[in-house]
Amino acid sequence: MSEPLLKIEDLQVHFHVGGTVQRAVDGVGFEVGRGQTVGIVGESGCGKSVTSLAIMRLVPRPPGRYAGGRIVFDGTDLLKAKKRQMRALRGGRIGMIFQEPMTSLNPVYTCGAQIAESLTAHSGLRAHAARDRAIELLQLVGLPSPEKRVDDFPHQLSGGQRQRVMIAMALANDPDLLIADEPTTALDVTIQAQILELMDDLKTRTGAATILVTHDLGVVAQSCDQVVVMYAGQVVERAPTAALFADPQHPYTIGLMAAVPSADGAPQKLSTIPGSLPPLDRPPAGCRFAPRCALADGQCHTTPPPLREIADGHVAACWYAPIEGTS
């Protein structure tokens, strides 16, 4: 394949809070190919949401600051792009879906009006045509009786229906890239399953690439082609989904997978990761996971491990990967 659709290199996003500099994203890099679904997975505070906001240049400034790196979308460095250019991209070639549809939809406009606004702003459609297209989009995302729902206000819809409206809005201008930040976290499991199924289905129909930010390894396993595992502002492992689950390399990835309770089989005592996230203003000098890692030794505490290729397309930042039995 030629140039990837999106290429992030050495991204640095810092937050200046109370005299400290929090390195929320510290040297993150990955690529998203056309039509590909890439999952960013990690626990709270790992920098996954800030990374996704940075792609849209939506990190609040201040306190945030883009301290370095490049985000190249189809040949353009978004960190250097003009404001006007960014406005055209957001909701145009890049669509967004957020976790809580109630706070991202405007409560005083009908769903149809909000979808139509995006259409008139980006595609220059006339009001009447935009409304027809809005109904079409609501039909596409599986909202029942869309010609009536188009005139509903967000509060008249259920959580799952609101998320469908958000997806319709994100898809309004045939984006090349869809960024979904925890799109199903606020939903019940049966509704989550419906929305994930819808997103899968739309992906094959529209061919849009997707970045799926989530804390849920189950969602990643079922929906993504590639996975980026983040810890304390950095990428610790990156691999095709099947390889990540079949052959996890980084001790953090291994700990995370073992901590997830399973709905199948007999219950077992859950594995835990001792300790907690290091402070992001004074991260450890070496590997950021070293204070919590069973393998950490002198080198791990002094020198940050680089991302190394362990297998084809599978990289991990651990001095000891691949971990093999020595005892």
Add this chain to the structure above:
Amino acid sequence: MTPILAVEGLTKRFPVRRGILRRVVGHVEAVRDVDLAIAPGETLAIVGESGCGKSTLGRLMLRLIEPTAGKVTLDGTDTMALKGPALRRLRRDMQIIFQDPFGSLNPRMSVRETLAEPLKLHGLADTDDTIAAAVDDLLMRCGLSAHHAGRYPHEFSGGQRQRVGIARALATRPKLIVCDEPVSALDVSVQAQILNLLAALQQDLGLAYVFISHDLAVVRHVAHRVAVMYLGRIVEEAPAEDLFAKPLHPYTRSLLDAVPRPDPTRRRETVSAKGDAPSAMAIPPGCAFHTRCPIATARCSAERPALRPLGTTKVACHHAEDAPVRPAAGVTASDALRKRLAILNERRRAREAEVTA
């Protein structure tokens, strides 16, 4: 054995008020006609999606809200007859842990004050020395240390706050704790720590838990028995093993199928529950689930199925006899994951041994 807690015919209707005169325009039946019993030392999970009434049921059990009808018996005592000091005495035996420990801990009270309050209120410790000793003991039990006592809630991480919440619940030496989504707000690695702590406490202290959760994977790990709720009613109740091996109610099956499995070699099940849950203000006639059910027939929309025993299970479905046998689910963890985890654990134990030596 006498159950530690039994509820019979428990029902709660909330009035819905609208307009400037706050006129009652309808009722929400949050909990309808629930019968349950919990044995000492047992964990009963109550599972369901948002709005099914599971949290209301938990609060009714503790008499934190008054039921519209029904009876709650704690350790052989009918709690409905009690008020004032007698009820307060009874509250020692039943405690609650909330989902959001930040919202349930007083931000202006240090951990010591938070933990000392129930001790004093219930006369479990009165001198400064006995209180200090009891607080230290509670903190140790919950995996914190004595130096945490002087700190305030905002100084703790989410997992530590939940530990404080658990310590507070343990202060009165209860026999029963209602855990209302205790790990839903936590990251997985921390969630595992809290679940292991709850299990250890149950083993040591013989506690009974009512574990309210929407997460079936978590429930699989903690529950001895599971009750599934839908729109205020229990639709299935069974020993955990049986419920997960052979769910008899189609709603239970769709809940189980909907859990995303952390295993890319397994395809996602197609969603069997259609559409959204109806409003609790307009519950469908007949079986409340028939509007979303993949196997509903004409009978289901006309006649409400009663909760009836079927083997070890109680189920409210006309078609429970025809429930398909679920294929035995494979183990999800890959060989490499298990092997590497074993190496990490072995190394960790070796280090701990070194430190203690």
